Amino acid sequence: MSSVTRSETLSAATIREWTRAHVLVSWSEQGRLSPIPIVEAHGSTLRAADGSTYLDFSSGLINVNLGHGHPKVVRAIQEQAARPCYVTSSFGSDSRAALARALHEVSPSGALTKTLFTTGGGEANENAIKIARMVTGRHKILTAYRSFHGATYGAATASGDKRRWAAEPGIPGVVHFFGPYPYRSPFEVAPEHEAGPALRHLEGVIMYEGADNIAAILLELVPGTNGVIVPPDGYLQGVRDICTRHGILLIFDEVMTGFGRWWGSEHWSVVPDIMTFVKGVTSGYVPLGGVSVSPAVAAHFDTRTLWAGLT
Ligand SMILES: Cc1ncc(COP(=O)(O)O)c(C=O)c1O
Structure with missing residues (x-):
């Protein structure tokens, strides 16, 4: 059994296998799942590990309003991660x-x-x-x-x-x-x-x-x-x-x-x-x-x- 650190990228087969073995997928009968491994997402396009692309008509679960991988959002998250990310609720940020x-x-x-x-x-x-x-x-x-x-x-x-x-x-x-x-x-x-x-x-x-x-x-x-x-x-x-x-x-x-x-x-x-x-x-x-x-x-x-x- 191999193990993985966050910096490694899993192969498509491993993503599929470990998702089926270790993830409880919401709203689904688990035994019937065959998850498509998505490796890239830009705007409204998702790219799967086998190279096929999907047009994300539902914007995720109707939530990715700005599209995937928007550079401004990514930059804002990176900048915020370098600042206080959490302060206890009675303090201010x-x-x-x-x-x-x-x-x-x-x-x-x-x-x-x-x-x-x-x-x-x-x-x-x-x-x-x-x-x-x-x-x-x-x-x-x-x-x-x-x-x-x-x-x-x-x-x-x-x-x-x-x-x-x-x-x-x-x-x-x-x-x-x-x-x-x-x-x-x-x-x-x-x-x-x-x-x-x-x-x-x-x-x-x-x-x-x-x-x-x-x-x-x-x-x-x-x-x-x-x-x-x-x-x-x-x-x-x-x-x-x-x-x-x-x-x-x-x-x-x-x-x-x-x-x-x-x-x-x-x-x-x-x-x-x-x-x-x-x-x-x-x-x-x-x-x-x-x-x-x-x-x-x-x-x-x-x-x-x-x-x-x-x-
Ligand atoms: C109208 C509405 N309210 C609440 C929720 C629940 O939100 P969450 O999944 O973040 O708990 C959803 C999720 O789709 C929703 O569509």
Whole structure:
């Protein structure tokens, strides 16, 4: 059995063999895998060890927004690696302060002022749920059935599709509802008429769950892995109005929709109370995500501990 140091390059056969032997590959039946060894990536082109090239139509997992191997990003990472890479959370660092400031400046209508950083989207959504529960003192979280919010325990519970089942019974207090789905409307109306019945359905769920028990509605702007479902005009504004009326916080999961036009929510001019992001913020070069919050949400923690954190 040979061993390897980081500076050695593995042969294609070894990459395939060791991946099959030692890597648990997500969302896959392991025995059926035959991983293609990728040895180079530039822009939107991946080159495999046998010389064949692949056009990366999905930008990785819809996260490599800037393309692979962008020289400016590589240089920035190299420069940052020579500076303090980690300071304990109660200290300050210029990179964290500058990124938090930049995120505020580009946030929807400049309305989100503070950010808690995470390393991934599932963690961001779980922290958003915790923050909403701490701020409102309520425990229920409403999310759509056609949604994916991450694979960690709480985020998987929040997800509506079948990737939730493996995490069940999951965290308590998550309730699912049906959002608009123009392809096969659960409300049996034409796509352009879906907003009204979808909002009435949501109001009905809120009535039976008790508005005073509901901390937040967590929504993907355009449900991504459930079919890229663009909501009908009026739906997101309607959800915003329902939340405001009932004192429910609106969390937008911009993990997939963020960093195009800055945020998916800009297409409908709807501003959330809390927003989560990951993927495009680093274009997949390093793991980073976060939860940005409004001044009203942030103010809650001026005099109370934020019971959240990661190393
Ligand atoms: C909308 C959405 N939310 C959350 C996640 C989870 O992000 P992560 O894989 O970084 O935990 C994903 C991942 O694809 C996603 O598409």
